[in-house]
Amino acid sequence: MVAASTKPLILSILSSGENYGYQIIQKVKELSGGTIEWSDGMLYPVLHRLEKDRLITSDWKMSDGGRHRKYYTVTARGLEELSRDMQEWLSVHDVLSKLWTPLRMNTMRPAEV
Amino acid sequence: MDAAANEHHAARGGVTVFNLDNALKEWVKTLRRNPGFEDGYIEELRSHVLDEVDFLVGQGKSEQEAFETAIANIGPVDGIGVEYYKTNTRRLVAAPPWQPGGNKLGLLYNYFKIAVRKLKRHKGYSLVNILGLGIGITCFIFILLHVKTELSYDNYHEDGDRVYRVARGTQFKSSTRLTAGNSPMLAKTLKDNFPEVERAARLLIWKSRIIKYKDRVYYDTNSRYADPELFKTLAIPFIQGDPETALDRPNTAVLSRETAKRYFGDENPVGKTITIDDKDFEITGILKDPPVNTHYKYGIITSLSTLKDDEHINKWDMNYNAYTYIKLAPGSDAGDFENRIRRLAHDYIGEKLKAAGVVCTYFLQPLKDIHLHSHLNEESEPPGSLMNLTIFLAVGILILLIAGMNFINLSTANYANRAAEVGIRKVIGGQRRQLIFQFLGESLLISFLALISAVFMFLVVCPYLNDIAGTHFSGGGLLQPDVILILAGLGLSTGFMAGIYPSFFLSRFKPISVLRGVLRIGSKGLVLRKILVLTQFVISISLIIGTIAVYKQIGFMKSRDPGFDKEKKLVVRFPREVLNKDNYKTVKNEFLNHSSISGAALSTGVPGRWIYKWMLYPAGEQATNTQVVHCMGIDVDYIPLYGLTIIAGRDFKEELGTDTPNRGYILNEAAVKIFGWDSPEEAVGKGIFNDKIRVIGVLKDFHFMGLQNKIEPLGLFLMGEDYRYITLNTDMENTRGTIAFIEKTYGKFFPGSPLEYFFMDEDFDLQYRAEEQFNRLFRIFTILGIFIACLGIFGLSTYMAEQRTKEIGIRKVFGARYPGAPCLGARRTPSPSQACGKRQTQTIENYRQWQ
Numbered sequence: 019m020v021a022a023s024t025k026p027l028i029l030s031i032l033s034s035g036e037n038y039g040y041q042i043i044q045k046v047k048e049l050s051g052g053t054i055e056w057s058d059g060m061l062y063p064v065l066h067r068l069e070k071d072r073l074i075t076s077d078w079k080m081s082d083g084g085r086h087r088k089y090y091t092v093t094a095r096g097l098e099e100l101s102r103d104m105q106e107w108l109s110v111h112d113v114l115s116k117l118w119t120p121l122r123m124n125t126m127r128p129a130e131v
Numbered sequence: 132m133d134a135a136a137n138e139h140h141a142a143r144g145g146v147t148v149f150n151l152d153n154a155l156k157e158w159v160k161t162l163r164r165n166p167g168f169e170d171g172y173i174e175e176l177r178s179h180v181l182d183e184v185d186f187l188v189g190q191g192k193s194e195q196e197a198f199e200t201a202i203a204n205i206g207p208v209d210g211i212g213v214e215y216y217k218t219n220t221r222r223l224v225a226a227p228p229w230q231p232g233g234n235k236l237g238l239l240y241n242y243f244k245i246a247v248r249k250l251k252r253h254k255g256y257s258l259v260n261i262l263g264l265g266i267g268i269t270c271f272i273f274i275l276l277h278v279k280t281e282l283s284y285d286n287y288h289e290d291g292d293r294v295y296r297v298a299r300g301t302q303f304k305s306s307t308r309l310t311a312g313n314s315p316m317l318a319k320t321l322k323d324n325f326p327e328v329e330r331a332a333r334l335l336i337w338k339s340r341i342i343k344y345k346d347r348v349y350y351d352t353n354s355r356y357a358d359p360e361l362f363k364t365l366a367i368p369f370i371q372g373d374p375e376t377a378l379d380r381p382n383t384a385v386l387s388r389e390t391a392k393r394y395f396g397d398e399n400p401v402g403k404t405i406t407i408d409d410k411d412f413e414i415t416g417i418l419k420d421p422p423v424n425t426h427y428k429y430g431i432i433t434s435l436s437t438l439k440d441d442e443h444i445n446k447w448d449m450n451y452n453a454y455t456y457i458k459l460a461p462g463s464d465a466g467d468f469e470n471r472i473r474r475l476a477h478d479y480i481g482e483k484l485k486a487a488g489v490v491c492t493y494f495l496q497p498l499k500d501i502h503l504h505s506h507l508n509e510e511s512e513p514p515g516s517l518m519n520l521t522i523f524l525a526v527g528i529l530i531l532l533i534a535g536m537n538f539i540n541l542s543t544a545n546y547a548n549r550a551a552e553v554g555i556r557k558v559i560g561g562q563r564r565q566l567i568f569q570f571l572g573e574s575l576l577i578s579f580l581a582l583i584s585a586v587f588m589f590l591v592v593c594p595y596l597n598d599i600a601g602t603h604f605s606g607g608g609l610l611q612p613d614v615i616l617i618l619a620g621l622g623l624s625t626g627f628m629a630g631i632y633p634s635f636f637l638s639r640f641k642p643i644s645v646l647r648g649v650l651r652i653g654s655k656g657l658v659l660r661k662i663l664v665l666t667q668f669v670i671s672i673s674l675i676i677g678t679i680a681v682y683k684q685i686g687f688m689k690s691r692d693p694g695f696d697k698e699k700k701l702v703v704r705f706p707r708e709v710l711n712k713d714n715y716k717t718v719k720n721e722f723l724n725h726s727s728i729s730g731a732a733l734s735t736g737v738p739g740r741w742i743y744k745w746m747l748y749p750a751g752e753q754a755t756n757t758q759v760v761h762c763m764g765i766d767v768d769y770i771p772l773y774g775l776t777i778i779a780g781r782d783f784k785e786e787l788g789t790d791t792p793n794r795g796y797i798l799n800e801a802a803v804k805i806f807g808w809d810s811p812e813e814a815v816g817k818g819i820f821n822d823k824i825r826v827i828g829v830l831k832d833f834h835f836m837g838l839q840n841k842i843e844p845l846g847l848f849l850m851g852e853d854y855r856y857i858t859l860n861t862d863m864e865n866t867r868g869t870i871a872f873i874e875k876t877y878g879k880f881f882p883g884s885p886l887e888y889f890f891m892d893e894d895f896d897l898q899y900r901a902e903e904q905f906n907r908l909f910r911i912f913t914i915l916g917i918f919i920a921c922l923g924i925f926g927l928s929t930y931m932a933e934q935r936t937k938e939i940g941i942r943k944v945f946g947a948r949y950p951g952a953p954c955l956g957a958r959r960t961p962s963p964s965q966a967c968g969k970r971q972t973q974t975i976e977n978y979r980q981w982q
């Protein structure tokens with residue numbers, strides 16, 4: 019679940035402007051209020067994969083503190099991919115919402131043994 | 132880990148200092164160890180950690196805490212490396228090669244391709260390399276099989292470690308004689324009186340008999356008499372017939388398959404009757420052919436009970452030689468048993484032995500040791516020579532060494548060309564152990580190619596070598612598990628040895644220096660190479676010396692005068708007991724009736740063939756001076772015909788009354804000596820056995836048993852009957868006509884008997900066959916060894932010349948004349964060539980410094 023959502027998450031964050039790895043992670047944590055927890059390191063291979071799939075591009079820049087940072091930008095192809103993902107996730111969300119309306123969260127606990 | 136290291140530090144130094152830079156460096160190192168990471172990825176992660184540390188420090192954490200948290204958040208490094216690898220690889224099964232279960236052989240195809248490409252590019256070099264090692268291994272295979280066969284004699288018998296042959300030592304006054312054969316009574320006596328003797332069997336060799344079935348008649352030298360017990364003592368498997376009953380009746384016989392085929396063709400011989408020396412025998416069984424590695428070869432075995440009425444067989448008679456094989460009960464002490472039977476003969480015929488002044492000692496010979504370790508008189512076949520075997524093995528190993536050194540030399544030289552490849556491989560991420568693996572693998576590949584070529588070469592040359600060496604090897608010999616193991620080991624070790632030095636040496640190169648061309652490696656490994664080439668020279672030279680020695684030895688034996696005239700003599704052999712007092716003169720005269728035949732002599736033996744051995748003693752000295760003397764019955768023409776020299780006394784003369792058959796002896800010098808007479812003159816007139824039979828003459832010693840044996844005592848006497856050979860002096864002109872005449876004459880007297888004839892000189896030289904074979908093999912192997920060594924030097928020099936093309940070119944441009952250039956090559960091989968003058972050497976040194 020987390021893995022499948024990673025791509026649209028990253029693409030969405032990048033669609034609002036170029037960014038680098040550390041900031042992307044912070045943003046995900048911030049938005050999810052800490053419910054989505056990645057091990058930080060795992061983000062980077064994913065970024066590399068997206069770049070290889072030409073959904074994003076990257077560029078090394080020097081920060082003010084003299085630190086190397088790799089900035090990622092979403093490509094046109096990445097945006098296309100994002101809108102496709104969006105539709106898919108939304109339709110899934112619609113269906114699941116309809117299904118789950120009669121249920122309450124607390125009834126979903128597993129039966130006590 | 133870094134924290135732990137720091138704490139450890141702190142504990143020792145007493146001060147806690149956290150240095151973020153160092154901690155980060157340490158961490159980056161752990162990343163580098165993982166092959167999934169590339170520099171860019173690491174830099175990105177490093178930057179991430181620093182950002183996180185900054186953030187956490189901003190929240191009030193210490194630098195150390197912040198760093199540890201950041202690292203923890205990053206997660207396990209290996210997992211990230213794997214993810215990167217998966218992203219980058221094109222392979223579907225994406226387990227990275229450094230993880231367990233990963234595909235470590237991914238580069239194998241590439242290694243193979245490179246290896247094949249190298250082989251193809253340097254065709255000549257590869258050929259020299261593979262061929263040299265191949266020839267070496269071929270020689271070794273042959274020698275290995277030979278040695279293996281010799282060592283395996285009689286090791287296949289069930290309970291073979293409990294089977295012994297009882298042999299005998301006979302001690303005379305001045306000499307001891309060891310004999311393999313024994314009185315036929317011995318076996319029965321041992322079985323009856325010693326409970327630890329489980330089985331005892333006799334095997335008697337009958338020197339050639341005439342065997343007849345319908346129209347097929349042959350002299351057979353492989354006929355034996357045996358007890359049925361023999362089949363339970365030694366492993367002699369039956370194809371047809373029952374071992375229990377096959378030989379329990381008189382006049383029964385079993386044949387080896389080969390012999391059966393010879394007489395019966397496709398018929399089933401069992402139940403049929405065969406005639407052996409005019410007696411009929413019923414065939415009761417067929418035996419498997421004797422294997423090559425047994426000391427008792429058999430063709431036909433007849434029942435010993437056939438001889439039950441023979442006067443000698445039931446007596447403790449020392450003139451019959453029966454091989455006595457015994458099997459001891461499990462757990463019995465062979466040494467103790469041997470001690471108890473030592474003087475057994477004296478319990479039965481003590482008086483007689485005492486009268487003869489003889490001490491008879493029995494001893495045991497383990498079955499397995501007979502072929503190589505027993506060199507007694509009356510062996511059933513010429514024993515093997517442990518020394519020749521050792522020499523062969525040594526030659527084999529030396530050749531292998533030469534070939535191996537070649538291989539190592541050429542390989543090392545060739546690897547020097549590949550520094551650039553190493554550089555490139557390292558730059559694109561090749562690790563040292565991968566390089567070692569590659570080079571070792573390549574060298575193993577070549578050595579196994581050599582091994583395969585050796586097997587093929589062996590299959591091709593095997594028949595020729597068999598011919599020369601008298602062996603019976605075939606490709607099947609290679610399929611024995613231990614041979615396969617040795618060969619595989621050989622391939623592996625040669626490949627390994629050739630590969631190990633270059634692979635470790637090359638893989639150490641720093642790519643940067645290789646690629647910039649700073650490193651000149653042509654001269655590295657030169658010391659090793661020099662040592663190897665020098666060793667090769669030494670080995671080659673010792674092989675050559677060995678060959679010359681062996682060759683001279685044989686030349687000496689063949690060319691030295693044996694003391695009698697062996698040229699232009701044709702010998703015809705007669706069956707047993709067909710010539711008698713009445714007909715021998717007629718037969719002889721009939722043979723003389725041809726223009727090409729100028730002389731004839733009858734005898735019971737001829738030089739180089741088997742001759743009787745009798746116990747003789749001077750009159751009145753039976754108890755103190757009984758000696759074994761070779762004895763030969765001859766006629767009056769024998770001594771002049773063979774050109775023997777009488778040095779004292781006189782020759783036999785027909786017209787003198789005292790020379791009636793059997794009434795006088797002519798001894799050789801060795802016999803005179805063994806009887807203790809001081810001079811030939813003193814011997815003449817002495818009585819043998821009694822005073823009626825006197826020594827009438829003494830012969831100059833001659834080699835009647837070949838030059839490799841010392842001259843033994845010999846006594847000649849006039850026989851008058853049962854001659855076995857007629858020696859004909861021919862002019863060798865119309866040989867075909869002469870032989871036709873002999874056939875006709877022989878057929879007239881002995882219709883139906885097979886005719887056997889031979890030329891004296893050829894037959895006599897047959898005694899050197901073993902030596903000749905040894906010589907020829909030795910020579911072939913030496914030539915091959917030297918050939919391999921030359922091949923190596925040739926390869927090496929060509930390679931050197933190739934490497935120094937540029938240098939030679941420059942020299943030529945500067946005006947070097949033709950002879951100058953080869954000197955370069957000469958200097959590189961450690962030959963004592965002083966062709967280059969000192970000045971020129973100096974120039975070369977200058978040039979090299981300049982370069």
